[in-house]
Amino acid sequence: MKVTSKILWMAALLMSNLVQANDAGLEGELATLYERALSAQEELRTSDALAMLLRVEKLAPDNAKVLQKIARQYSDSTVDTNNEARQIQLLELALDYSLRATEVDPTDPVNVLSLAVVKGKIATLQSNQAKVEAARVIKADARRAIELNPDYAWAHHVLGRWHREVDELGSIARFFTKILYGGLPESSIDEAVFHLEKATELEPENLNHFLELGFAYRAAGDSAKARSNFERGLQMPIKEKHDKAAKQRARRALEQLG
Secondary structure, eight states: OOHHHHHHHHHHHHHGGGOBOTTTOOBHHHHHHHHHHHHHHHTTOHHHHHHHHHHHHHHOTTOHHHHHHHHHHHHHGGGGOOOHHHHHHHHHHHHHHHHHHHHHOTTOHHHHHHHHHHHHHHHHTSOHHHHHHHHHHHHHHHHHHHHHOTTOHHHHHHHHHHHHHHHTTHHHHHHHHHHHHOOOOOOOHHHHHHHHHHHHHHOTTOHHHHHHHHHHHHHHTOHHHHHHHHHHHHHSOOOSTTHHHHHHHHHHHHHHHO
């Protein structure tokens, strides 16, 4: 356990029934358990974080922050299995909790974006039509999250990645997508770069923003900036559950740049 995490946990225990979680509005033992779950999440102990959050949920079933954190643990748990059926099961649980969190607090940009991201993950394991339908939702919800909080880095990240991935489909693929499934909203590689640059400005400590910006610059034909951002992100420490996979993907892209 990291030193900072130990300090947070000990402080929470010492405050006992007087403690109140910073963002969930919980008190007493529930607040202590919630803070311990957040520490477990920070240390990438997803199953431990999930178990503690589910205990909190039993006594605070309508707390949007708790519901969203549970959704995140289920979503992050997909990294720990290669079984596609199990991944879908975990994502469906994540979707259920994301929906509940959004119903409780539809004005929280984290809830709005979480719903879109989980739907997107599910779609990657489904049909092409499901992917197209999810793409529409992702763009709309990412834009909505930015409207709720213009400084929400991950909303800019998701919208930037959306623009890049849809733009890379190419005219032929987009033509058949339009014929078969009704088409996709307009995309722009310039918009991809803009939003991902914004994400790196808002969260310069997050390697994912730099790595994804590298992909955007590669798509824009700027190899020098693509390489620079890939290298910067790869030098940063792993902090989140999906960071390892993101680095592996970026390394392959960097090797292809030559």
